[in-house]
Amino acid sequence: xxxxxxxxxxxxxxxxxxxxxxxxxxxxxxxxxxxxxxxxxxxxxxxxxxxxxxxxxxxxxxxxxxxxxxxx
Numbered sequence: 286x287x288x289x290x291x292x293x294x295x296x297x298x299x300x301x302x303x304x305x306x307x308x309x310x311x312x313x314x315x316x317x318x319x320x321x322x323x324x325x326x327x328x329x330x331x332x333x334x335x336x337x338x339x340x341x342x343x344x345x346x347x348x349x350x351x352x353x354x355x356x357x
Contacts, residue, residue, distance in 0.1 A: 286320060295327035310345070318345065322356040 286305070290298035302324055306317045325334035338347055338357060347353045 286324075290324055290327070295324050296330070299324040299328045299330060310341075313345075318347070318350060319352060322352050326356060 286298050286301045289301065299321070302317050302321045305315055306313065306321065321337070322334060325331070325337075334356065338353060342348060
């Protein structure tokens with residue numbers, strides 16, 4: 286994902302993040318939550334990022350992650 290993002294394909298990297306997070310959202314073994322905000326902002330998918338935060342905040346405790354708080 287990072288390699289694809291470095292090549293300038295931020296939207297593709299974001300889509301890969303979505304797929305990997307959907308495989309195991311409760312445990313998130315690859316720490317995709319640390320990348321999804323970065324690629325959402327780079328891909329200019331602001332409505333998706335805000336909607337994701339609003340829908341998943343209670344379940345995943347996203348307010349406890351500094352990257353989400355700063356990105357919002």
